[in-house]
Amino acid sequence: MIALGLILLTSLLTAGLIVRVKSIASGRRGPGLFQPLKNIWVLFRKGSVYSEVSGVITRTSPIMVLSALLVASLMVPVAGFTPLISFRGDFIMFAYLMAFSRFMMIITAFDSGSSFEAMGASREALYGMLIEPALFVLIAGLTVFTGGTSLATIFDLTHREGYSYVFGLIVAYIIGNITLVENSRIPVDDPKTHLELTMIHEVMVLDLSGFNLAMVQMTSMLKFAIFGSLIASAVIPWDMAPATRISMFIAVQLLFASAIGMTESFRSRYKMNRNQQYILTISLISVLFFVIILFTKNIF
Amino acid sequence: MFYLIAILIITGVVLLAAGKKSSVIITALFLSAGVTASSWLALSELLNLAIPVEIVEFLTSAGIICDGLSALFILIISFTVFSGFIYSVGYLKPYVRTKPELWTKLHYAALLWLYVSMIAVVLFRNGFAFLVAWEIMTVSSFVLVIYEYDKKGTIQAGINYLVQMHVGMLFILFAFIISSEGSDGVSFDNLRYYFSRNSNWLVFLLFFTGFGLKAGFLLLHTWLPEAHPAAPSHVSGIMSGVMIKLGIYGILRVSMSLQGDMYVIGTSLMVFSAVTGLFGVMMAILQHDIKKLLAYHSIENIGIIGIGIGLGIFGTATGNTLVSVTGYTGAILHTLNHSLFKSLLFFSAGSVISRLHTRNVEQMGGIMKYMPYTAMAFLIGSVAIAGLPPFNGFISEYLLYFSLFSGIGELEFYPLLIFSLVMVSLVLIGGLAVFCFAKVFSIVFLGQPRKAMAEPPAEAGQPMIIAKMLPVIPIIIIGALPVLIVGPLASLTSGIFNPSSLPFDNAILLTPLRYISVGVILMVSIGALFLILKKVDERRRPPVTGLTWGCGYGAASARQQYTATSFTQEYATLVRPVIRNGASHVSFREDEIFPGKREFHTSSADLLRSKIIMRPANLFINLLRRAAVIQTGRLQHYVLYAMLFLVLVFILTLLEII
Structure with a gap:
């Protein structure tokens, strides 16, 4: 329960923090930390406007997107606190639930018959497919390293014998990069862009409104917190006192969010056709990590 | 095997003799009887229910052995064929008017034969009985595939399928014959004996090639993308759903007996x-x-x-x-x-x-x-x-x-x-x-x-x-x-x-x-x-509909959608x-003030098929075409060939070579 509570709590904070950091970096004061939450609250109280082309998919799938992500968040390790659902091979279900929510987002984009949305969907589908191996190779490497079998045990055991902060940092680096792709942040996608032709995630939700849009925005926030929590579990040792871990966890999440905010302020996005190279590079770094693990285990 | 052929003949004759309407009903009856009997057999094997002794004796005398693997496949086959048959009743309705009556009846008969032969494939252990069932399966599915024979490419796809399946059967036959060495018959049951004495990988490779052609492994797959589009949809469903799985069945059955090289x-x-x-x-x-x-x-x-x-x-x-x-x-x-x-x-x-x-x-x-x-x-x-x-x-x-x-x-x-x-x-x-x-x-x-x-x-x-x-x-x-x-x-x-x-x-x-x-x-x-929350919300604030977002342009046509x-x-x-993947088109000329109609065509070539399968095949065909020079069509030449052959035999005999 603590694990779930922590993830949900941090998911509420991070979105506002990113916006705030970006504002400060560009010399403005920026909106309050809770502005994204207020926006979602407004969305819930607005009615929905549907495209006349759209059908039952648009009306139901944003809900499925969020519920799949919620179930996925139950498996995520949170700095040594046992997640609610943890079993042998749960990372497979975790990854596939992510894929399910992506599938649902893609078909939602197509439901309105808009070319803009379909364009974003096409990119989302391709990038999502290319980034999946990076996560799996990383987890396979950690499995070999720790002998753990579920997300929680893998990340906890990383801190046992032979642990070095180098591992934690590499894992955090890889997951951080995966987050940039999965959450459609700069340099892959600019969430604040205003040109439909260059959007990825934001363009897929152009025809969603009210309740549905709130669902999708909550999903993005939750997804960000999930990846942040993976990073936190990679760097926070599991055997510290619970209070220390909780505070460290929140600190890491906030630090991660501000780091993303800083990156977005000082980095430009890639040309659309360079994204594939960037994503494949992440996978290759993952493979490199795997090879390093093999060396440390004397498997060569 | 005798019973198998008897069943095929009886169902065929009855179906072909029946009237237009009743042939569907008769197929349904035969099929339900088959499904019930085989599922009963499978379930009693899986759930360890007792089967009456007479039936066991009868089955054994007919060469039928049902173990867990066969039972599983029987259930899979029966379920899919049954739903496929229900589907076909609706699907074939528009075709019945345009196709000859006999052809549709034959289609249903072939569906039944396919079902019976697939069940027989998973039940027979004796190699030759197995191959006969395998062959009936191939031929009846061929008849099913070419139902829409008047469409372009259907017959070609069907014949492609038929030929490839026979090549596959040849491999299985070789594998059986090699593996029967040292035992009294050709059977799956002898494999264990053979594998324990000889190297395993060669015979496994032969079996794998034969069964893999049915299943559609890489390089053995070229018939699949041709035959499925050509066949009616329920046939595609049955073939892709269960028939190609019998290739998997074969591989599983062989891998069960492996002893070495694993x-x-x-x-x-x-x-x-x-x-x-x-x-x-x-x-x-x-x-x-x-x-x-x-x-x-x-x-x-x-x-x-x-x-x-x-x-x-x-x-x-x-x-x-x-x-x-x-x-x-x-x-x-x-x-x-x-x-x-x-x-x-x-x-x-x-x-x-x-x-x-x-x-x-x-x-x-x-x-x-x-x-x-x-x-x-x-x-x-x-x-x-x-x-x-x-x-x-x-x-x-x-x-x-x-x-x-x-x-x-x-x-x-x-x-x-x-x-x-x-x-x-x-x-x-x-x-x-x-x-x-x-x-x-x-x-x-x-x-x-x-x-x-x-x-x-x-x-x-x-x-x-x-x-x-x-x-x-x-x-x-x-x-x-x-x-x-x-x-x-x-x-x-x-x-x-x-x-x-x-x-x-x-x-x-x-x-x-x-x-x-x-x-x-x-x-x-x-x-x-x-x-539920959303429904409650919508009751309070009924949703409205509007145009799809198009940057303020509301008259986008359906053809502008993403393809x-x-x-x-x-x-x-x-x-x-x-x-x-290529695209071909003719571009507009500069002096065209009123451009005419243009075509744009995209295609994706199966490189494996064109480079690895078709190139050697085409080379071979060219070679044969060269050899066809001797085929002049004149009687005198043929008589000459016969005489030359006799002379050759005579010389070889003289030299004591043959």
Whole structure:
């Protein structure tokens, strides 16, 4: 329960923090930390406007997107606190639930018959497919390293014998990069862009409104917190006192969010056709990590 | 075998003699009788029920042995053929008027023969009886494939299929003959004896080539993308759902008896299957013919099943029971799952095709509003085949990952390398399948119709909808409550494939599956909760409809929608080194003030087919054409040839060479 509570709590904070950091970096004061939450609250109280082309998919799938992500968040390790659902091979279900929510987002984009949305969907589908191996190779490497079998045990055991902060940092680096792709942040996608032709995630939700849009925005926030929590579990040792871990966890999440905010302020996005190279590079770094693990285990 | 032929003749004669209407009813009766009898046999084997002694004696005298593996396949075959038959009643209705009466009756007779022969294939152990059943299966499915003989390319696809299947049979025959050395007959039961005395890989390779041609492994697959689009949809569903699985049955039956070389066989089968799966799905994405796309997905799924079998053999070789049992269980469960969702997908695609009269996805769009049930069926099939929760495809892929990750922790360098590569391929296969089915579902069923239609397409007829509902039920049950089926299946596979080792403890497998159930049920209930909240919200604030966002431009036509080609464009550039996809068009000239009509055509070539299969074949054909010089058509020349031959024989005899 603590694990779930922590993830949900941090998911509420991070979105506002990113916006705030970006504002400060560009010399403005920026909106309050809770502005994204207020926006979602407004969305819930607005009615929905549907495209006349759209059908039952648009009306139901944003809900499925969020519920799949919620179930996925139950498996995520949170700095040594046992997640609610943890079993042998749960990372497979975790990854596939992510894929399910992506599938649902893609078909939602197509439901309105808009070319803009379909364009974003096409990119989302391709990038999502290319980034999946990076996560799996990383987890396979950690499995070999720790002998753990579920997300929680893998990340906890990383801190046992032979642990070095180098591992934690590499894992955090890889997951951080995966987050940039999965959450459609700069340099892959600019969430604040205003040109439909260059959007990825934001363009897929152009025809969603009210309740549905709130669902999708909550999903993005939750997804960000999930990846942040993976990073936190990679760097926070599991055997510290619970209070220390909780505070460290929140600190890491906030630090991660501000780091993303800083990156977005000082980095430009890639040309659309360079994204594939960037994503494949992440996978290759993952493979490199795997090879390093093999060396440390004397498997060569 | 005598009974088999008797059954075939009786059903054939009765059906052909029957009237137009009654032939369907008679087929239904025969089929239900067959389904009941064989399912009873299978279930009593699986549930350890007692079979009356007379029946056992009769079956044994007829050469029929039903073990767990046969029983499983009997159930899979019966279910799919039965739903396929229900579907065919609706699907063939428009054709009955245009085709000769006898031809339709023959079609139903062939459907029955196919069913009977498939059941016989999994029940016969004697090699020759097996091959006879195998041959009847091939011929009857050939008759089914060429039902629409008047369409362009159907006959060619059918003959291509027939020829390739006979090449495959030749391989199986060779394998049987080689393996019968030292024993009194040709049979699957002798394999163990042969394998314990000789090197295993050669005979396994022969069997694999023969059965792989049926299953559609890489390089043996070229008949699949031709035959499925040519066949009527229920036939595609049955062929892709169960008939190609009999190739898998054959491989499983042989791998049961393996005694040596298992390390090599297991690893190479894994790698080969991974490549097969990747190839299948990579080709599938670029297809615009919906049935060809599904056919390439069959190749992908055969690859996934093959990975499972490879893991099973590898696990047995290294004594890792967990890897072995989960690998085999995953393979068999995926065989079952694929038969469910692939027939579902073919049935739904068939309904769309029969309404729109095209197989080209670029001319479809917006069908979900007109055919909601078909669209839902296709959506469920898509999610299931992409291996996503909450449906059954996820469970079998989970088992394979489970097996891979169980092996990955405790391995030497080379197996670890192979396991990692196979794992990455499996991840990629999954991701590509999501990509592909998101594409095909969206393009076909969502948005607006891309082509003007004289009248809006009506929902498919009742038999077709019932046939689609049938596979949906097990798809949902296996997805939500996997423990029900995986538990017994794991016990069964550990009994069949690892009889010598310690009894396998299911608990390690069942606990995660219970958690998966919890996750799936939780997901559905959270979704339901949100849906209720939303309904409440909508009652207070009724939703309104408006135009789709178009940057302020409200008159976008349906033809401006994203197409399948544009959806896959970036992907197509990415895979260009492997898959040659070309576009051909004539560009406008500068002096054309009023441009005329232009055509634009895209295609994706199966490089393996053109470079590895067709090039040698064409060389051979050219060679034969050269040799045809001697065939002058003049009687004098032929007499001369005969005389030369006699002289040759005379000389050879003189020299005591022959």
